[in-house]
Amino acid sequence: MRKGTGARPKRKSAERAVLEFSLDARRGSFHLQVECAFHSDWTVVFGPSGSGKSTLLRLLAGLDRPIRGRIALNSRTLTDTAIGLHLAPGRRSTALVAQQPALFPHLSVAANVAYGLRGLDHATRAARVEEMLALAGATDLAGRRPQELSGGEAQRVALARALAPAPRLLLLDEPFSALDGVASDALLERLQLWLRKNAVQAVMATHDVTDALATSAEVLLLREGRVIALGPAAQVLAAERERIALRLRTI
Template structure:
């Protein structure tokens, strides 16, 4: 379980949250500027901002507590953050990037872990490449493999599949969910795509302007979004059908005439 109490200001933005995430997967849903990325960076320990008070506890382990002046460094939190920007080490190969957090393993064991995680994200064929030779989607796959390799206790995902097309992102998310669930790793994923929350059946935390305004199953918290999406799909389907009908009608020959060689001739 992840529980936290945060009160952070950065410029004019004020993040004020108190919540408990008990589900294996929690989706942070909200539009740009709602505080999703800020929350994830605070949980990971990468951003302190102007925080007071603060308390972050994961599985009964205190990660931060202003009352007792505890603030664990990112490397001691057993948390991994994957963002839209892969931030791979440009001077290292894909294999060296994925193995960066595994210095305690023998080379043979490290190689096995690297290969297994690259296979998980569909990037085993990229093992010897450099980041500069990767597409945006490939780099995001490698960044995810690097985060998973040390088997974190808490996985934080900030729209990590934004450079992948829909089917590829869906397939990767499905594999990732199975992998994470099998290892009892808690995951928190930020997205503005309601479909992601429905796809994995996650708990949803709805953020607006730095506040938690709703929390629960996607079918309840995002019922309005689901209705909006279905309405748009129905509208698009109707428009497509209408356009197809008009096209079919325009291709039909006029009654009382036939075409031969591209020239309309009257009937005899």
């Protein structure tokens, strides 16, 4: 299936965002060894907990360094251990919305969203904050403090904050776990539309097969730090049919 994806770019337009990486990394006793190229503008990294999804996303975001490896976004090299290159997380045009929203507790919601917007005049920044909060469905939270938000609200604000500086790549690590199904679906739909319009590529990690099926054009199946499969959702997930069928029955 990994070979099959090699043909995919030909069907896509040449200027399509492409994320390529080959990584060898350790985190404690966990060993991640992956080599992939994403051609879809929405890729799902699917796997059970402990399969290395978060580790992969942290590496892509530049928060952790691989032992060996290379990451390129739109042909721009972000990390290359061979030449000792490692761009700082804030210089990779990459945003990460982690499971834990990690809002700055001493700042208001609006100030949280504005944190990544520097060098803009006040009016532009305020407009951008408003736009992002609207996208995340969190407009009426602007004046609140993070301590006053529910888990779902905090995740919406974290999404708005991550997108505010206009990244080229959005990494989502089970970002809507605290939202209920309907709210999560509506937000995902709006988000995907916005990302497409603004030509932002997204990679979402999830262990929820319904999420994987609902949103993805392309799925990377990860287990124990290794790539099991990469390809169209239906195709990849069919390989996991047994496990998925079991899971769906329990849902």
